[in-house]
Amino acid sequence: MLRAVASGLTDVGLQRDHNEDSYAVLSEYDLFIVADGMGGHRAGDVASRMATESIADFFRTTAREDATWPFHFDTSLSEEENRLVAGIRVANRQIFERSLRSRDCAGMGTTVVGALFSRKKNRLYVGHVGDSRAYRIRGGVITQLTRDHSLFNDYIAAMPDLTEEQRAELPRNVITRALGMQDNVVVDLMNDDPQTGDVFLLCSDGLSGMLADEQILEIVESTVDVSExxxxxxxxxxxxxxxxxxxxxxxRFQEEEPLVDPLDAPTEPEGIPVYEAELPPASEQVTPTAPNTAPVPPSSPEES
Incomplete structure (x- = not known):
């Protein structure tokens, strides 16, 4: 059986004065989330933090009791996919309602990419909204698993025959889908069956926009330590x-270390254990004497 070993890190970068990204690692649920916020008055960090916290809270709640889905249960999806989508949609609604109530949060939104691993099924489920990405690195090959919800991709899909020069003039970094924009959101889903040694990456566009896929691959393959x-x-x-x-x-996915049954643990070999006696100090040792071999005279009979 495979297990997931995960680590996350965030950095403000060199051009921004505050960090609007958030991430969460919930090892107890094998749930992993990255969100990239946007909005004025520092509301982007509020939106991204609400996304990670809302999804995490939803999973904690549904783990303790029977899942009460706030949305229709899609019978075409697995329970894991329904749970992941529901968590993201709950976060979307909370962010949207907060943006309506607070002037400082008006117009705030966030991307999100989340991954949920089922050990029993050995399957990783990925849901995303926006341009935060999921990658898979396997056998020296990096594969982008998600498709950015961006104006650039919409143009390419509508006009696939554009030349490289025309593509270079298209707007970049304009997303067409995010949490908090409307009271409902469509979540794109995919799934994959991890193999031993696979590494899956979730990232904001601050990484994917600065590194080519080949650079990401080279760095990930340089170490087995996910934190490094x-x-x-x-x-x-x-x-x-x-x-x-x-x-x-x-x-990173690796084999689960087998648990050792105490009854199967190695035992001492049968037989009588042999111990070496510890000699007393030389000053306390007794010098042996030769045995007395002289004949013993017969004793005289007792007088009556």
Whole structure:
């Protein structure tokens, strides 16, 4: 059975004065989340933090009791997919309602990418909204698992014959879907069956916008330590300019270490144990004497 070993890291970058990214690692649920907020008056960090906290709270609540879905249960999806989508949609509604109530939070929103691992099914479920990405690194190959919800991608889908020069003129970093924009949101889903040694990355565009996929692959394959991989990725993104907040969460899959049954533990070999006696100090040792071998005379009979 595989288990997920995960670590995350976030950095403000070199061009921003505060960090609007958030991430969460809930190892007890094998749940991993990255969010990249946006909005004036520092509301972006509020939105991203609300996203990670709302999804985490939803999972904690549904783990303690029967899941009460606030939305229709989609029978075409697995329970894990329904749970992940519901958590993201709950977060969306809370962010949207907060933006309506608070002038400082008006117009705030956030991207999100979340991954949920089922050990029993050995399957990783990924849901995302916006341009925060999920990657898989397997056998020396990096694969982008998510498709950015961006104006650039919409143009490319509508006009696939554009030349490279025309594509270079298209607007970048304009997202077409985010949490908090409306009272409901469509969550894109995908799933994958992890293999031993696979690394899955969740990241904000502060990483994917500063590093080519080949650079990400090279760094991740340089270490088996997921914490070190996150540190190296953020360091390289800053070396390349650090134009945005940078967040990365790395998940490595490895074999579960088998538990040793006490009844199966090795025991002492049968037989009588042999111990070496400890001699007393020389001053206390007794000098042996030769045995007395002289004949013993017969004793005289007792007088009556």
């Amino acid at each position: 991989a996150c540190r190296l990725l953020i360091s390289r993104a800053n070396e390349n300019g650090g134009d945005d907040n940078i967040t990365v969460l790395a998940i």
